[in-house]
Amino acid sequence: MNCRLNLALCTGALALSGFTFANDRVTNLELDHATVHNMGTAPFLQFNEVTHGSFTLSESMDSPSLKLTDLVLEFDTLPALAIDRLTFKDEPNAICHSPYSGLPGYFEGKSLDTWAFQEIVVQVCLSHMSDTEYDVKFEVGFASGESYIGPNMGDMVVPLASIQGFALDTTPTTIVDTFETEFMGKELVLSLNQRPGDIQQEWGSAFGFKADATWMGHENKTLAFQNYNATPFANAIGFDVIEDTNLPEPDQIQISIKYRTEMGSIEQTDYQPLFMLMDEAYGPLMF
Numbered sequence: 001m002n003c004r005l006n007l008a009l010c011t012g013a014l015a016l017s018g019f020t021f022a023n024d025r026v027t028n029l030e031l032d033h034a035t036v037h038n039m040g041t042a043p044f045l046q047f048n049e050v051t052h053g054s055f056t057l058s059e060s061m062d063s064p065s066l067k068l069t070d071l072v073l074e075f076d077t078l079p080a081l082a083i084d085r086l087t088f089k090d091e092p093n094a095i096c097h098s099p100y101s102g103l104p105g106y107f108e109g110k111s112l113d114t115w116a117f118q119e120i121v122v123q124v125c126l127s128h129m130s131d132t133e134y135d136v137k138f139e140v141g142f143a144s145g146e147s148y149i150g151p152n153m154g155d156m157v158v159p160l161a162s163i164q165g166f167a168l169d170t171t172p173t174t175i176v177d178t179f180e181t182e183f184m185g186k187e188l189v190l191s192l193n194q195r196p197g198d199i200q201q202e203w204g205s206a207f208g209f210k211a212d213a214t215w216m217g218h219e220n221k222t223l224a225f226q227n228y229n230a231t232p233f234a235n236a237i238g239f240d241v242i243e244d245t246n247l248p249e250p251d252q253i254q255i256s257i258k259y260r261t262e263m264g265s266i267e268q269t270d271y272q273p274l275f276m277l278m279d280e281a282y283g284p285l286m287f
Contacts, residue, residue, distance in 0.1 A: 024060045025195070025232055027171050029134060034165030042142075045115055047161040049076045055167075057126070061233045061262050068107040068124060073138065073163070081140070083109035083122060110143075119143040121157045129166075130198060130205070138163040171195075175212075177238035181253065183278060184285070186216040190223065192257065194236050199224040209236050209257045209269065213281060221281040225257045227269045233262035240268055250275040 031053030038047045052074040058067040066088040073081040086109030107124040114120045120142055127135040141157040174194040181188050191212040199206045199222070208226040215221075240256040247254075254271040261267060279285045 024058065027057045027169055028054070029057060029136075029167040030054045030170050031136070032133075032166045032168045034163050037162040037164075039159045039161055041158055042115075042160055045160060046077045047075060047140075047163075050074065050163055050165075051076050053163075053165075053167070054170075055124075059232075061231075066105075066107075068109075071109065071122065071124070073122075073140075078115065081111055081114060081120065081122070083111050085109060086122070086124060115142075117142040120160075126167075130200060132169040134167045134169075136165060136167045176236050179211075179239045179241060179255070181274075183215065183274065186218075188216070188278075189214045190239070190255075192236050192239060196227070196230050196232060196234055196236070196259075199226065209259065211239075211257075213278070215278075215282070218282060223277045223281050225255075225269050225272065225277075227257070227259075229267070230259060231262055235260050237266070240271075242271065 031050060034050040034053060036047045036050060038045075050073060053072065055071040056069045058069065060067075068086040068088070069084060071081075071083045071086060075081075086107040088105055088107050090105040107126075109122050109124075111120040111122070112118060120140065123139040123141075125137040129135050139159060140161045140163065141159040144156045144158050175191045176194045177192045179190040179192075191214070193210045193212070196207065196209050199208055199210060206224060206226045207228055208224055208230065211223040211225065213221045213223050237258040237260055240258050242254050243252050244254060245252055251273040253274040255274055255277065256268045256271045258266060258268040275285070
């Protein structure tokens with residue numbers, strides 16, 4: 001399994017030699033904006049607006065299968081549609097113009113006895129746009145042979161509505177360590193996020209660990225500790241800070257991130273000057 005390809009993800013545990021460590025990751029997602037196209041195949045159903053949408057996307061280190069669970073779509077004029085678990089189908093689908101993580105696949109789930117139909121079918125396409133945002137598309141239809149109100153038209157899914165929009169990562173952030181110092185004459189507090197992920201910078205994106213910077217008199221920024229050796233299943237443990245007075249003053253404070261790999265071993269990133277990290281986030285800085 002290519003862990004760098006599948007970035008979104010779930011929580012679990014695995015015991016190895018008496019030690020328990022996280023081997024799964026979970027991402028909670030909520031619709032931030034969605035547009036609805038009513039197909040008109042069931043005039044008594046009005047898909048005017050999605051008032052709320054949420055789901056959980058998960059991936060296990062032990063299995064290449066992606067999982068989408070706890071899907072809820074709420075409408076202004078219809079009862080909510082809820083599906084506990086959708087299955088990932090690793091095959092082409094005409095509705096997926098931008099497949100999730102570059103894979104030609106989609107998620108599919110069913111809801112029974114919903115909106116005068118015995119079986120509602122939902123197909124979901126996801127495209128990873130950034131570390132916190134996804135392009136998402138829902139195709140909602142009914143199994144043609146399972147309608148209470150119409151003839152059996154064979155083994156096919158009749159479309160009811162198409163919903164397209166954006167989903168934002170709402171997974172709570174876990175802070176595992178903080179570091180306080182004075183930087184360029186003002187108080188600076190760094191808060192280390194447990195989960196690695198994509199890091200957006202002016203020159204592009206990278207992968208690694210993140211630290212939220214609260215610098216007195218400045219807006220909050222995120223410092224990037226790039227590390228392509230870590231996978232999305234790694235967990236940051238804490239800062240490792242050294243101060244070397246033999247170095248030029250801007251580079252005297254050096255910071256590394258200690259982290260636990262998916263196999264339970266402890267590793268750390270290369271030491272980087274605090275000034276360089278701050279300059280990348282706030283720069284250009286003049287020391």
